[in-house]
Amino acid sequence: MSVFTKVSHAELQEFLKRFPLGELIGYQGIGEGVENTNYFVDTSEGRWVLTLFERLNYQDLPFFLGLMEHLAHRGFPSAMPVPDNEGRNLSLLHDKPAALVMRLNGQSVLFPNLAQCAAVGRVLGDLHVLGQTYAGHCRNDRGVDWRRSTAEALLPKVDTEAHALIESELAAQATLDLAALPQGVIHADLFKDNVLFVDDRLSGVIDFYYACNDALLYDLAITLNDWCTEPDGHVNQARAHALLEAYLARREPNAAERAAWPLVLRAAAFRFYLSRLYDWTFPREGDLVHIKDPSQYRRILERHREQVAPL
Structure with missing residues:
Protein backbone atom coordinates (compact mmCIF):
# COMPACT_ATOMS: atom_id res chain seq x y z
CA MET A 1 0.00 0.00 0.00
CA SER A 2 1.26 3.46 -0.94
CA VAL A 3 -0.11 6.79 -2.11
CA PHE A 4 0.60 7.48 -5.77
CA THR A 5 -2.66 9.38 -6.45
CA LYS A 6 -3.73 12.22 -4.17
CA VAL A 7 -7.45 12.44 -3.43
CA SER A 8 -8.84 15.68 -2.02
CA HIS A 9 -11.48 15.91 0.70
CA ALA A 10 -14.00 17.26 -1.80
CA GLU A 11 -13.24 14.50 -4.31
CA LEU A 12 -13.68 11.83 -1.68
CA GLN A 13 -16.95 13.35 -0.47
CA GLU A 14 -18.29 13.28 -4.03
CA PHE A 15 -17.09 9.68 -4.52
CA LEU A 16 -18.80 8.52 -1.32
CA LYS A 17 -22.17 9.78 -2.55
CA ARG A 18 -22.27 6.59 -4.64
CA PHE A 19 -22.30 4.46 -1.46
CA PRO A 20 -24.72 4.08 1.46
CA LEU A 21 -21.97 4.85 3.97
CA GLY A 22 -23.10 8.12 5.52
CA GLU A 23 -21.02 11.27 5.86
CA LEU A 24 -17.25 11.48 5.55
CA ILE A 25 -15.56 12.03 8.93
CA GLY A 26 -11.91 11.74 7.93
CA TYR A 27 -9.36 9.90 5.82
CA GLN A 28 -5.64 9.17 5.82
CA GLY A 29 -3.16 7.86 3.26
CA ILE A 30 -1.50 4.49 3.95
CA GLY A 31 2.24 4.39 3.39
CA GLU A 32 3.00 0.66 3.54
CA GLY A 33 3.25 -1.56 0.46
CA VAL A 34 4.38 -0.80 -3.05
CA GLU A 35 1.66 -1.15 -5.70
CA ASN A 36 -1.63 0.71 -5.22
CA THR A 37 -2.90 3.94 -3.65
CA ASN A 38 -4.68 3.28 -0.35
CA TYR A 39 -6.55 5.36 2.20
CA PHE A 40 -8.21 4.64 5.52
CA VAL A 41 -11.68 6.23 5.32
CA ASP A 42 -13.96 6.90 8.30
CA THR A 43 -17.65 7.72 7.77
CA SER A 44 -20.67 7.99 10.02
CA GLU A 45 -21.50 4.36 9.10
CA GLY A 46 -18.13 2.73 9.79
CA ARG A 47 -14.48 2.37 8.85
CA TRP A 48 -13.28 1.40 5.38
CA VAL A 49 -10.24 1.05 3.14
CA LEU A 50 -10.24 2.76 -0.25
CA THR A 51 -7.92 1.36 -2.92
CA LEU A 52 -7.11 2.98 -6.26
CA PHE A 53 -5.55 0.38 -8.55
CA GLU A 54 -2.48 1.86 -10.20
CA ARG A 55 -1.06 -0.95 -12.35
CA LEU A 56 -3.38 -3.95 -12.18
CA ASN A 57 -5.34 -5.03 -15.23
CA TYR A 58 -8.94 -3.85 -14.99
CA GLN A 59 -10.08 -7.24 -16.28
CA ASP A 60 -8.50 -8.96 -13.26
CA LEU A 61 -10.17 -6.83 -10.59
CA PRO A 62 -13.47 -8.77 -10.47
CA PHE A 63 -11.37 -11.89 -9.69
CA PHE A 64 -9.82 -10.25 -6.61
CA LEU A 65 -13.02 -8.71 -5.29
CA GLY A 66 -15.05 -11.83 -6.04
CA LEU A 67 -12.50 -13.95 -4.20
CA MET A 68 -12.75 -11.74 -1.12
CA GLU A 69 -16.53 -12.11 -1.17
CA HIS A 70 -16.31 -15.87 -1.75
CA LEU A 71 -14.00 -16.33 1.24
CA ALA A 72 -15.84 -13.96 3.58
CA HIS A 73 -19.16 -15.73 2.92
CA ARG A 74 -17.48 -18.98 4.06
CA GLY A 75 -16.18 -17.67 7.34
CA PHE A 76 -12.68 -16.76 6.19
CA PRO A 77 -11.42 -13.50 7.77
CA SER A 78 -11.15 -11.46 4.57
CA ALA A 79 -12.53 -7.95 4.13
CA MET A 80 -15.88 -7.74 2.36
CA PRO A 81 -16.01 -5.35 -0.63
CA VAL A 82 -18.66 -2.63 -0.30
CA PRO A 83 -21.20 -2.38 -3.16
CA ASP A 84 -22.27 1.07 -4.33
CA ASN A 85 -25.88 2.23 -4.59
CA GLU A 86 -26.24 0.27 -7.83
CA GLY A 87 -24.74 -2.95 -6.42
CA ARG A 88 -21.29 -2.61 -8.04
CA ASN A 89 -18.14 -3.16 -6.00
CA LEU A 90 -15.81 -1.54 -8.56
CA SER A 91 -15.89 2.18 -9.37
CA LEU A 92 -13.73 4.89 -10.92
CA LEU A 93 -11.88 7.67 -9.07
CA HIS A 94 -9.34 9.92 -10.78
CA ASP A 95 -10.00 7.80 -13.89
CA LYS A 96 -8.60 4.78 -12.05
CA PRO A 97 -10.43 1.66 -10.88
CA ALA A 98 -11.30 1.99 -7.20
CA ALA A 99 -12.87 -0.20 -4.52
CA LEU A 100 -13.98 0.20 -0.94
CA VAL A 101 -13.72 -2.69 1.51
CA MET A 102 -14.57 -3.03 5.16
CA ARG A 103 -11.70 -2.17 7.50
CA LEU A 104 -10.97 -5.16 9.71
CA ASN A 105 -10.04 -4.98 13.39
CA GLY A 106 -6.53 -5.74 14.55
CA GLN A 107 -2.93 -4.86 13.81
CA SER A 108 -0.12 -6.52 11.89
CA VAL A 109 2.83 -7.89 13.86
CA LEU A 110 6.50 -7.27 13.21
CA PHE A 111 7.93 -10.05 15.38
CA PRO A 112 5.46 -12.98 15.30
CA ASN A 113 5.38 -15.52 18.09
Whole structure:
Protein backbone atom coordinates (compact mmCIF):
# COMPACT_ATOMS: atom_id res chain seq x y z
CA MET A 1 0.00 0.00 0.00
CA SER A 2 1.26 3.46 -0.94
CA VAL A 3 -0.11 6.79 -2.11
CA PHE A 4 0.60 7.48 -5.77
CA THR A 5 -2.66 9.38 -6.45
CA LYS A 6 -3.73 12.22 -4.17
CA VAL A 7 -7.45 12.44 -3.43
CA SER A 8 -8.84 15.68 -2.02
CA HIS A 9 -11.48 15.91 0.70
CA ALA A 10 -14.00 17.26 -1.80
CA GLU A 11 -13.24 14.50 -4.31
CA LEU A 12 -13.68 11.83 -1.68
CA GLN A 13 -16.95 13.35 -0.47
CA GLU A 14 -18.29 13.28 -4.03
CA PHE A 15 -17.09 9.68 -4.52
CA LEU A 16 -18.80 8.52 -1.32
CA LYS A 17 -22.17 9.78 -2.55
CA ARG A 18 -22.27 6.59 -4.64
CA PHE A 19 -22.30 4.46 -1.46
CA PRO A 20 -24.72 4.08 1.46
CA LEU A 21 -21.97 4.85 3.97
CA GLY A 22 -23.10 8.12 5.52
CA GLU A 23 -21.02 11.27 5.86
CA LEU A 24 -17.25 11.48 5.55
CA ILE A 25 -15.56 12.03 8.93
CA GLY A 26 -11.91 11.74 7.93
CA TYR A 27 -9.36 9.90 5.82
CA GLN A 28 -5.64 9.17 5.82
CA GLY A 29 -3.16 7.86 3.26
CA ILE A 30 -1.50 4.49 3.95
CA GLY A 31 2.24 4.39 3.39
CA GLU A 32 3.00 0.66 3.54
CA GLY A 33 3.25 -1.56 0.46
CA VAL A 34 4.38 -0.80 -3.05
CA GLU A 35 1.66 -1.15 -5.70
CA ASN A 36 -1.63 0.71 -5.22
CA THR A 37 -2.90 3.94 -3.65
CA ASN A 38 -4.68 3.28 -0.35
CA TYR A 39 -6.55 5.36 2.20
CA PHE A 40 -8.21 4.64 5.52
CA VAL A 41 -11.68 6.23 5.32
CA ASP A 42 -13.96 6.90 8.30
CA THR A 43 -17.65 7.72 7.77
CA SER A 44 -20.67 7.99 10.02
CA GLU A 45 -21.50 4.36 9.10
CA GLY A 46 -18.13 2.73 9.79
CA ARG A 47 -14.48 2.37 8.85
CA TRP A 48 -13.28 1.40 5.38
CA VAL A 49 -10.24 1.05 3.14
CA LEU A 50 -10.24 2.76 -0.25
CA THR A 51 -7.92 1.36 -2.92
CA LEU A 52 -7.11 2.98 -6.26
CA PHE A 53 -5.55 0.38 -8.55
CA GLU A 54 -2.48 1.86 -10.20
CA ARG A 55 -1.06 -0.95 -12.35
CA LEU A 56 -3.38 -3.95 -12.18
CA ASN A 57 -5.34 -5.03 -15.23
CA TYR A 58 -8.94 -3.85 -14.99
CA GLN A 59 -10.08 -7.24 -16.28
CA ASP A 60 -8.50 -8.96 -13.26
CA LEU A 61 -10.17 -6.83 -10.59
CA PRO A 62 -13.47 -8.77 -10.47
CA PHE A 63 -11.37 -11.89 -9.69
CA PHE A 64 -9.82 -10.25 -6.61
CA LEU A 65 -13.02 -8.71 -5.29
CA GLY A 66 -15.05 -11.83 -6.04
CA LEU A 67 -12.50 -13.95 -4.20
CA MET A 68 -12.75 -11.74 -1.12
CA GLU A 69 -16.53 -12.11 -1.17
CA HIS A 70 -16.31 -15.87 -1.75
CA LEU A 71 -14.00 -16.33 1.24
CA ALA A 72 -15.84 -13.96 3.58
CA HIS A 73 -19.16 -15.73 2.92
CA ARG A 74 -17.48 -18.98 4.06
CA GLY A 75 -16.18 -17.67 7.34
CA PHE A 76 -12.68 -16.76 6.19
CA PRO A 77 -11.42 -13.50 7.77
CA SER A 78 -11.15 -11.46 4.57
CA ALA A 79 -12.53 -7.95 4.13
CA MET A 80 -15.88 -7.74 2.36
CA PRO A 81 -16.01 -5.35 -0.63
CA VAL A 82 -18.66 -2.63 -0.30
CA PRO A 83 -21.20 -2.38 -3.16
CA ASP A 84 -22.27 1.07 -4.33
CA ASN A 85 -25.88 2.23 -4.59
CA GLU A 86 -26.24 0.27 -7.83
CA GLY A 87 -24.74 -2.95 -6.42
CA ARG A 88 -21.29 -2.61 -8.04
CA ASN A 89 -18.14 -3.16 -6.00
CA LEU A 90 -15.81 -1.54 -8.56
CA SER A 91 -15.89 2.18 -9.37
CA LEU A 92 -13.73 4.89 -10.92
CA LEU A 93 -11.88 7.67 -9.07
CA HIS A 94 -9.34 9.92 -10.78
CA ASP A 95 -10.00 7.80 -13.89
CA LYS A 96 -8.60 4.78 -12.05
CA PRO A 97 -10.43 1.66 -10.88
CA ALA A 98 -11.30 1.99 -7.20
CA ALA A 99 -12.87 -0.20 -4.52
CA LEU A 100 -13.98 0.20 -0.94
CA VAL A 101 -13.72 -2.69 1.51
CA MET A 102 -14.57 -3.03 5.16
CA ARG A 103 -11.70 -2.17 7.50
CA LEU A 104 -10.97 -5.16 9.71
CA ASN A 105 -10.04 -4.98 13.39
CA GLY A 106 -6.53 -5.74 14.55
CA GLN A 107 -2.93 -4.86 13.81
CA SER A 108 -0.12 -6.52 11.89
CA VAL A 109 2.83 -7.89 13.86
CA LEU A 110 6.50 -7.27 13.21
CA PHE A 111 7.93 -10.05 15.38
CA PRO A 112 5.46 -12.98 15.30
CA ASN A 113 5.38 -15.52 18.09
CA LEU A 114 4.78 -19.24 17.67
CA ALA A 115 1.02 -18.98 18.18
CA GLN A 116 0.75 -16.30 15.51
CA CYS A 117 2.85 -18.34 13.07
CA ALA A 118 0.57 -21.32 13.67
CA ALA A 119 -2.49 -19.13 13.07
CA VAL A 120 -1.04 -18.02 9.73
CA GLY A 121 -0.35 -21.63 8.73
CA ARG A 122 -3.96 -22.57 9.51
CA VAL A 123 -5.47 -19.64 7.66
CA LEU A 124 -3.31 -20.29 4.61
CA GLY A 125 -4.42 -23.92 4.60
CA ASP A 126 -8.04 -22.77 4.89
CA LEU A 127 -7.54 -20.42 1.95
CA HIS A 128 -6.15 -23.21 -0.21
CA VAL A 129 -9.08 -25.48 0.65
CA LEU A 130 -11.82 -22.85 0.27
CA GLY A 131 -10.28 -21.55 -2.93
CA GLN A 132 -10.91 -24.88 -4.64
CA THR A 133 -14.60 -23.93 -4.95
CA TYR A 134 -13.97 -20.45 -6.35
CA ALA A 135 -14.91 -20.32 -10.03
CA GLY A 136 -12.75 -17.35 -10.95
CA HIS A 137 -9.37 -17.73 -12.63
CA CYS A 138 -6.42 -15.35 -12.88
CA ARG A 139 -2.91 -16.11 -14.16
CA ASN A 140 0.10 -15.22 -12.08
CA ASP A 141 1.49 -12.06 -13.68
CA ARG A 142 4.69 -12.50 -11.65
CA GLY A 143 5.42 -16.04 -12.71
CA VAL A 144 8.20 -17.56 -14.78
CA ASP A 145 7.99 -15.12 -17.70
CA TRP A 146 7.98 -12.12 -15.36
CA ARG A 147 11.00 -13.41 -13.45
CA ARG A 148 12.97 -13.75 -16.66
CA SER A 149 11.98 -10.38 -18.16
CA THR A 150 12.61 -8.58 -14.85
CA ALA A 151 15.99 -10.25 -14.49
CA GLU A 152 16.93 -9.22 -18.03
CA ALA A 153 16.04 -5.60 -17.22
CA LEU A 154 18.13 -5.70 -14.07
CA LEU A 155 21.25 -7.50 -15.26
CA PRO A 156 22.81 -4.47 -17.01
CA LYS A 157 22.19 -2.34 -13.89
CA VAL A 158 23.47 -4.48 -11.00
CA ASP A 159 26.93 -5.19 -9.61
CA THR A 160 28.99 -8.26 -10.47
CA GLU A 161 27.89 -10.35 -7.49
CA ALA A 162 24.19 -9.66 -8.01
CA HIS A 163 24.60 -10.36 -11.73
CA ALA A 164 26.12 -13.77 -11.02
CA LEU A 165 23.45 -14.63 -8.44
CA ILE A 166 20.59 -13.72 -10.78
CA GLU A 167 22.00 -15.64 -13.72
CA SER A 168 22.72 -18.70 -11.56
CA GLU A 169 19.25 -18.70 -10.02
CA LEU A 170 17.56 -18.27 -13.39
CA ALA A 171 19.33 -21.41 -14.58
CA ALA A 172 18.34 -23.34 -11.46
CA GLN A 173 14.70 -22.22 -11.66
CA ALA A 174 14.51 -23.36 -15.29
CA THR A 175 14.42 -26.91 -13.92
CA LEU A 176 11.34 -26.23 -11.78
CA ASP A 177 7.86 -26.80 -13.23
CA LEU A 178 5.41 -25.23 -10.79
CA ALA A 179 2.53 -26.12 -13.14
CA ALA A 180 3.17 -29.81 -12.42
CA LEU A 181 2.37 -29.32 -8.72
CA PRO A 182 -1.15 -29.10 -7.20
CA GLN A 183 -2.79 -25.84 -8.26
CA GLY A 184 -5.40 -23.52 -6.83
CA VAL A 185 -6.10 -19.99 -5.68
CA ILE A 186 -3.16 -18.48 -3.82
CA HIS A 187 -2.79 -15.20 -1.93
CA ALA A 188 0.77 -14.77 -3.28
CA ASP A 189 1.59 -11.98 -0.81
CA LEU A 190 0.73 -13.28 2.67
CA PHE A 191 3.35 -11.17 4.41
CA LYS A 192 3.17 -10.02 8.02
CA ASP A 193 1.72 -6.65 7.02
CA ASN A 194 -1.21 -8.39 5.31
CA VAL A 195 -2.38 -10.32 8.38
CA LEU A 196 -4.12 -8.69 11.36
CA PHE A 197 -4.21 -9.88 14.95
CA VAL A 198 -5.99 -9.01 18.14
CA ASP A 199 -3.44 -10.36 20.63
CA ASP A 200 -2.79 -13.90 19.30
CA ARG A 201 -6.17 -14.20 17.54
CA LEU A 202 -5.92 -13.79 13.78
CA SER A 203 -8.62 -11.25 12.91
CA GLY A 204 -8.06 -10.53 9.24
CA VAL A 205 -6.27 -11.27 5.97
CA ILE A 206 -5.99 -8.29 3.63
CA ASP A 207 -4.58 -7.19 0.25
CA PHE A 208 -5.66 -9.94 -2.13
CA TYR A 209 -4.49 -7.96 -5.15
CA TYR A 210 -1.68 -10.38 -6.03
CA ALA A 211 -4.02 -13.38 -5.70
CA CYS A 212 -4.01 -15.72 -8.66
CA ASN A 213 -4.04 -19.38 -9.67
CA ASP A 214 -0.70 -21.09 -9.18
CA ALA A 215 1.02 -23.85 -7.23
CA LEU A 216 -0.25 -24.04 -3.66
CA LEU A 217 3.23 -24.95 -2.45
CA TYR A 218 4.59 -21.70 -3.88
CA ASP A 219 2.16 -19.76 -1.68
CA LEU A 220 3.33 -21.71 1.36
CA ALA A 221 6.94 -20.89 0.49
CA ILE A 222 6.18 -17.16 0.09
CA THR A 223 4.52 -17.15 3.51
CA LEU A 224 7.26 -19.07 5.29
CA ASN A 225 9.98 -16.84 3.83
CA ASP A 226 8.44 -13.76 5.41
CA TRP A 227 7.14 -15.16 8.69
CA CYS A 228 9.93 -17.56 9.61
CA THR A 229 13.26 -16.06 8.56
CA GLU A 230 15.77 -14.09 10.60
CA PRO A 231 17.50 -10.85 9.49
CA ASP A 232 20.51 -12.88 8.29
CA GLY A 233 18.23 -14.92 6.01
CA HIS A 234 18.28 -18.17 7.97
CA VAL A 235 15.00 -19.95 8.74
CA ASN A 236 13.89 -19.86 12.37
CA GLN A 237 13.10 -23.54 12.79
CA ALA A 238 10.69 -23.10 15.71
CA ARG A 239 8.53 -20.61 13.84
CA ALA A 240 8.73 -22.68 10.66
CA HIS A 241 7.65 -25.81 12.52
CA ALA A 242 4.66 -23.99 14.05
CA LEU A 243 3.53 -22.61 10.69
CA LEU A 244 4.06 -25.82 8.71
CA GLU A 245 2.47 -28.10 11.29
CA ALA A 246 -0.66 -25.94 11.32
CA TYR A 247 -0.79 -25.77 7.52
CA LEU A 248 -0.30 -29.53 7.12
CA ALA A 249 -3.25 -30.12 9.44
CA ARG A 250 -5.40 -28.37 6.79
CA ARG A 251 -3.77 -29.70 3.60
CA GLU A 252 -1.23 -32.49 3.18
CA PRO A 253 1.37 -31.94 0.42
CA ASN A 254 2.00 -34.86 -1.91
CA ALA A 255 5.34 -36.53 -2.66
CA ALA A 256 6.07 -34.31 -5.65
CA GLU A 257 5.57 -31.18 -3.54
CA ARG A 258 7.85 -32.47 -0.80
CA ALA A 259 10.57 -33.19 -3.35
CA ALA A 260 10.20 -29.75 -4.94
CA TRP A 261 10.17 -27.84 -1.64
CA PRO A 262 13.83 -26.65 -1.62
CA LEU A 263 13.62 -25.19 -5.12
CA VAL A 264 10.15 -23.73 -4.53
CA LEU A 265 11.44 -21.89 -1.44
CA ARG A 266 14.17 -20.46 -3.65
CA ALA A 267 11.65 -19.48 -6.34
CA ALA A 268 9.58 -17.60 -3.77
CA ALA A 269 12.64 -15.78 -2.42
CA PHE A 270 13.87 -15.02 -5.94
CA ARG A 271 10.54 -13.48 -6.94
CA PHE A 272 10.63 -10.93 -4.11
CA TYR A 273 14.35 -10.28 -4.46
CA LEU A 274 13.76 -9.37 -8.10
CA SER A 275 10.68 -7.21 -7.48
CA ARG A 276 12.34 -5.26 -4.68
CA LEU A 277 15.56 -4.87 -6.62
CA TYR A 278 13.59 -3.62 -9.61
CA ASP A 279 11.70 -1.04 -7.51
CA TRP A 280 14.99 -0.02 -5.92
CA THR A 281 16.65 0.38 -9.33
CA PHE A 282 13.69 1.95 -11.14
CA PRO A 283 11.77 3.89 -8.42
CA ARG A 284 8.27 5.23 -9.01
CA GLU A 285 7.16 8.72 -8.04
CA GLY A 286 4.40 9.25 -5.51
CA ASP A 287 3.46 10.57 -2.09
CA LEU A 288 4.22 8.14 0.78
CA VAL A 289 5.80 5.61 -1.58
CA HIS A 290 7.33 2.69 0.32
CA ILE A 291 10.27 0.98 -1.41
CA LYS A 292 11.47 -2.16 0.35
CA ASP A 293 15.15 -3.02 0.62
CA PRO A 294 15.99 -6.01 -1.63
CA SER A 295 18.93 -7.12 0.52
CA GLN A 296 16.75 -9.10 2.94
CA TYR A 297 15.44 -11.33 0.17
CA ARG A 298 18.89 -11.67 -1.30
CA ARG A 299 20.05 -13.06 2.05
CA ILE A 300 17.06 -15.43 2.23
CA LEU A 301 17.74 -16.67 -1.29
CA GLU A 302 21.43 -17.20 -0.53
CA ARG A 303 20.64 -19.19 2.64
CA HIS A 304 18.16 -21.37 0.74
CA ARG A 305 20.80 -22.01 -1.91
CA GLU A 306 23.04 -23.38 0.84
CA GLN A 307 20.56 -25.68 2.60
CA VAL A 308 16.83 -26.21 3.13
CA ALA A 309 15.20 -28.46 5.73
CA PRO A 310 12.81 -31.04 4.22
CA LEU A 311 9.08 -30.36 4.27
